[in-house]
Amino acid sequence: MRWQGLIQEYKEFLPVSENTPKLTLNEGNTPLIYLENLSKEWGVELYVKTEGTNPTGSFKDRGMVMAVAKAKEEGSDTVICASTGNTSAAAAAYAARAGMRCIVVIPEGKIAMGKLAQAIMYGAEIISIEGNFDQALTMVRKISETEPVALVNSVNPYRLEGQKTAAFEVCDQLGGAPDILAIPVGNAGNISAYWKGFKEYHEAKGTALPKMHGFEAEGAAAIVHNRVFENPETIATAIRIGNPASWHLASAAVEESAGKIDEVSDEEILAAYQKLASTEGVFAEPASCASIAGVYKQLQNGTIAKGSKIVAILTGNGLKDPNTAIECSPIKPVLLPNDEEAVANHIRGVVHQ
Numbered sequence: 001m002r003w004q005g006l007i008q009e010y011k012e013f014l015p016v017s018e019n020t021p022k023l024t025l026n027e028g029n030t031p032l033i034y035l036e037n038l039s040k041e042w043g044v045e046l047y048v049k050t051e052g053t054n055p056t057g058s059f060k061d062r063g064m065v066m067a068v069a070k071a072k073e074e075g076s077d078t079v080i081c082a083s084t085g086n087t088s089a090a091a092a093a094y095a096a097r098a099g100m101r102c103i104v105v106i107p108e109g110k111i112a113m114g115k116l117a118q119a120i121m122y123g124a125e126i127i128s129i130e131g132n133f134d135q136a137l138t139m140v141r142k143i144s145e146t147e148p149v150a151l152v153n154s155v156n157p158y159r160l161e162g163q164k165t166a167a168f169e170v171c172d173q174l175g176g177a178p179d180i181l182a183i184p185v186g187n188a189g190n191i192s193a194y195w196k197g198f199k200e201y202h203e204a205k206g207t208a209l210p211k212m213h214g215f216e217a218e219g220a221a222a223i224v225h226n227r228v229f230e231n232p233e234t235i236a237t238a239i240r241i242g243n244p245a246s247w248h249l250a251s252a253a254v255e256e257s258a259g260k261i262d263e264v265s266d267e268e269i270l271a272a273y274q275k276l277a278s279t280e281g282v283f284a285e286p287a288s289c290a291s292i293a294g295v296y297k298q299l300q301n302g303t304i305a306k307g308s309k310i311v312a313i314l315t316g317n318g319l320k321d322p323n324t325a326i327e328c329s330p331i332k333p334v335l336l337p338n339d340e341e342a343v344a345n346h347i348r349g350v351v352h353q
């Protein structure tokens with residue numbers, strides 16, 4: 001039967017009733033791809049869950065369909081969020097679909113071009129502040145307390161409810177939980193949601209539990225260093241967050257699962273970003289590749305054992321951030337005249353001027 005989206009497919013695991021709007025863009029049901037080349041090279045069994053195949057190109061759709069549906073059910077007509085880009089794209093899309101107003105607050109100059117294009121196209125009201133994500137989040141949290149707007153950042157518990165469904169899918173696709181779940185960490189909502197999902201599914205179906213390995217960017221590694229980063233910096237703008245809202249939930253997930261919270265540098269992220277695309281044909285945005293970079297790092301230093309079954313979450317689509325791809329790639333288009341012979345000669349490795 002046709003996939004009906006998360007609210008319908010997972011209703012027995014979600015806080016929904018007949019009164020909940022049947023909102024969907026057919027989110028969820030994303031592929032779990034076995035990485036043949038990297039698995040062989042690294043001596044592991046490595047899969048990626050491509051959350052960039054969701055309707056707006058990131059995992060945020062899972063949480064947003066729930067948060068927006070519940071806001072509508074509870075009588076709101078406006079949603080608001082702070083965002084490094086993906087949350088705003090998802091909020092804008094689901095609000096449009098639900099016939100609601102959407103206000104997004106973003107850090108000026110620090111969101112990827114594709115994400116901004118999405119918020120514009122879906123008709124959000126966009127406020128760009130000269131501040132970072134953490135400051136934008138503080139602002140919208142306060143505003144939502146006094147104004148008639150529903151906050152749809154991941155501090156809204158419905159967001160984690162929707163996002164936990166990805167863990168269900170991993171278990172169904174793999175026939176049980178992997179040994180290790182590798183995931184990028186920014187505001188720390190998603191790692192918390194996955195852990196909740198794995199626990200609930202294990203309770204219901206005996207699917208076992210993975211070790212949760214979360215990866216922050218080195219310049220924004222608050223949980224790793226147990227201190228707020230006032231001025232977080234990383235090329236992976238999606239996770240450029242210095243004071244994660246779900247810090248304690250994420251720490252609990254790592255502790256309860258006997259996992260690890262770790263950091264990866266921008267160089268490691270970019271290397272993983274390029275390697276994943278060029279050796280496996282999978283293009284994920286830089287922040288997503290923190291999971292792959294982290295797996296590689298931990299295989300080298302022995303934190304992850306050879307032979308492990310690993311699922312790495314690729315949280316967003318590579319097309320979200322074309323600028324980083326073009327700026328960071330060593331491959332540049334070769335400029336030739338509009339001439340068949342010139343092109344043929346170039347391909348043969350003999351360029352005649």
Ligand code: F0G
Binds near residue numbers: 058082084088184186
């Ligand atoms: N990967 C991507 C592509 C993201 O957009 C985010 C978060 C994360 C990972 C981290 O997830 O915050 O649950 O730990 N993006 C948010 C946003 C902050 O506004 O789009 P998290």
